Amino acid sequence: MADQLWLVVGLGNPGEQYATTRHNAGAMAVDELAGRIGGRFKAGKGRWVSCEGRLAGERVALVKPTSYMNESGGPVAGAARYLSVDPEHIVVVHDELDIDFGSVKLKRGGGPGGHNGLRDVDKALGTRDYYRVRVGIGRPPGRQDPAEFVLKPFSAAERKALPFLLSDAADAVELLLGKGLDAAQLTFHSKD
8 A cells, every 4th residue: 555654653651740750751752753854743633632744754653642651552453543553653762671771672562561552552443463663671680670661750860861772763664664674673673
C-alpha cells in the first residue's frame, strides 16, 4: 500500500509526577520525534494524544496514551483502529529493564517480559507482531523492587546522558521506518 501511515507509540504514565521517570522513556523518545517533525500533541478521539507528520519520508502518527502504563492497550488499539493502521505498521517505544541504560534495541514480536504496558498492548491488539524500540533503563540496584525502580526519576548521572539516549531511540525509529528492521538492528545492536 502506497504511503501507508505508521503508528509510533510512546508508552508512559500521565501527569507531571511521572514525566521524568524511567517508565516514561518511551513517551520521552516520542516527544523527541515530535520535536523533529515540528508537531504538537492534540487530544485524540480516545485516551491518547497524537500529532502527524513525516519521518524518514514516511507518514507517521505519533501517539502517547493518556492512560496509565498498565492500561496502554486500549488507547493503542483505539488509535490503530481510528487511524486504520495494521499491527505491522505499529512501532511501540518503551523502557526496558533488561537492557543497560544508554542502549537501544529493536525487535518485532516477542513476549512482554515483565512489562505490563506491553502485556496490555498485546492483549488489546490480539497480537505481539508489532515493532518495538526498547530503550534501556538498566536493572534496579541491589534488591530494589523493579516496579518501584521504574517509577523513580533517572539519577543525576543518567539525566546527563538521557538526551543522547532519547536521541538514539528517535534515530532508531527513523532508521526502522526508512531502512527496515535489519538495518536498524545492525546499527543499534552493534553500538554496544
